[in-house]
Amino acid sequence: MKTDRSDILACLRNSGDYVSGQQLCDRLGVSRTAVWKVINQLKEEGYRIESVPSRGYRLIESPADIYSESEIVSRLHTKWAGQRLIFFESTGSTNPDAKRFAEEGAPHGTTVVADRQTAGRGRRGRSWESPAGSSIYFTIVIRPSFSPEKASMVTLVMALSVAEAIHELTGLDTGIKWPNDIVVNGKKVVGILTEMSMTPEMNEIQFLVAGVGVNVNQGSAEEFPQELRETATSLKMESGRQVDRAGLLARILARFEEDYEAFERALTLSVLKERYESRLVGRDAMVRVLDPAGEYTGISRGITDTGELIVEKETGETVLVYAGEVSVRGLYGYV
Numbered sequence: 001m002k003t004d005r006s007d008i009l010a011c012l013r014n015s016g017d018y019v020s021g022q023q024l025c026d027r028l029g030v031s032r033t034a035v036w037k038v039i040n041q042l043k044e045e046g047y048r049i050e051s052v053p054s055r056g057y058r059l060i061e062s063p064a065d066i067y068s069e070s071e072i073v074s075r076l077h078t079k080w081a082g083q084r085l086i087f088f089e090s091t092g093s094t095n096p097d098a099k100r101f102a103e104e105g106a107p108h109g110t111t112v113v114a115d116r117q118t119a120g121r122g123r124r125g126r127s128w129e130s131p132a133g134s135s136i137y138f139t140i141v142i143r144p145s146f147s148p149e150k151a152s153m154v155t156l157v158m159a160l161s162v163a164e165a166i167h168e169l170t171g172l173d174t175g176i177k178w179p180n181d182i183v184v185n186g187k188k189v190v191g192i193l194t195e196m197s198m199t200p201e202m203n204e205i206q207f208l209v210a211g212v213g214v215n216v217n218q219g220s221a222e223e224f225p226q227e228l229r230e231t232a233t234s235l236k237m238e239s240g241r242q243v244d245r246a247g248l249l250a251r252i253l254a255r256f257e258e259d260y261e262a263f264e265r266a267l268t269l270s271v272l273k274e275r276y277e278s279r280l281v282g283r284d285a286m287v288r289v290l291d292p293a294g295e296y297t298g299i300s301r302g303i304t305d306t307g308e309l310i311v312e313k314e315t316g317e318t319v320l321v322y323a324g325e326v327s328v329r330g331l332y333g334y335v
Helices: 004-015 021-028 032-044 069-075 094-103 153-170 235-239 245-266 273-278
Strands: 048-052 056-061 085-088 111-114 117-121 127-130 135-142 174-177 181-184 187-198 205-215 286-290 296-303 309-313 318-321 327-330
Touching: 004 021, 004 032, 004 056, 004 069, 021 032, 021 056, 032 048, 069 085, 069 245, 085 094, 094 111, 094 135, 094 187, 094 205, 135 245, 153 174, 153 181, 153 187, 153 205, 153 235, 153 245, 153 273, 187 235, 205 245, 273 296
Parallel strands: 085 111
Antiparallel strands: 048 056, 111 135, 117 127, 135 205, 174 181, 181 187, 187 205, 286 296, 286 327, 296 309, 309 318
């Protein structure tokens, strides 16, 4: 639910001109005193808001990389993605938080956002602590009507949405390392973890949560854990400039809402496949498939309509690689 603060910010930002106090009162159903208090609070937080008698208020400038519930919500132009937004300055991990809210009945599109995580978790249970002020950590609750076997495709939908949103905002050439890591110049900038909760009968999806972590404004490799410095990077390190986290998160949610709706209508990735494959790292190149049943190499030939990686082995045999405990690497490194 939007707050008065985010509503007022949104009105000022979307207007681009002066908005009278009375207009804000009428639009939001609040008193002049309430508007005045919020305007003063925003000024104290660093927003430059011009106040002119008989003309009203005009937003001149927002603080650099301000990251708060009000700022994020004021940027949203979505129907359901992020329309209920829960913001934490610090939390263990947004995925467990989102699962808890989903179990309590949180609606489709509920999004949990944190500035800092103390117990982030990735594939194969790897955990890490994530500092404040430099990254995007969020998890969105999804309540699908499709069957469980289609759930894994949502991870690829999110990967595409994030990759394109980053490209749109920064101009960086984002690639997708199948199935869901986003890379720039051969190094990882985004990780995605999707989890599913089934009904007690185990025949329907109760909800999904899709968690995303984006390395945004880290300034150097030293800000990453030692074991990640060779393979991780940030949008700031690659673009040479600070990136607006609230604006990027709003763009990711808008892109995901559109892509998810397209996927839900088709119930395959066929409608998104061309765009996904255009960003697929290592397509038509040799890759190494790290399968617990035995490693092998082959040429990556794209994905199927249901998200499996198509690999042509050296024998000429074509195999489908399913996401899960299988990893795919370039022959000489991470990608």
